[in-house]
Amino acid sequence: MNKILLLVLLVLALVLIGYNSTVVNFEKPLEGDSLVALICIVASLCAIILLLIFNAARKIQKKIDGES
Structure with a gap:
C-alpha cells in the first residue's frame, strides 16, 4: 500500500469521525x-x-527483508 493511499484513508477516517x-x-x-x-x-x-x-x-517486513 502506498504511503499516500494510507494517509488519504487515515484522513478520510478522521473526517468521518468529525462529521459523525x-x-x-x-x-x-x-x-x-x-x-x-x-x-x-x-x-x-x-x-x-x-x-x-x-x-x-509493513515496516517490520521491510527491515526483515533488508537483513536477509
Whole structure:
C-alpha cells in the first residue's frame, strides 16, 4: 500500500469521525441517528487502528527483508 493511499484513508477516517461527532445527540446518544453516528465513529476508529497496524507490519517486513 502506498504511503499516500494510507494517509488519504487515515484522513478520510478522521473526517468521518468529525462529521459523525456533530450528528450525535449527547442527551440521547442511543436513539435514532445518534446510534448510527456512534457506530460509524467506532468503525472509523477500528479502521484507523487497522491501518496503523498494517503500516507497522509493513515496516517490520521491510527491515526483515533488508537483513536477509
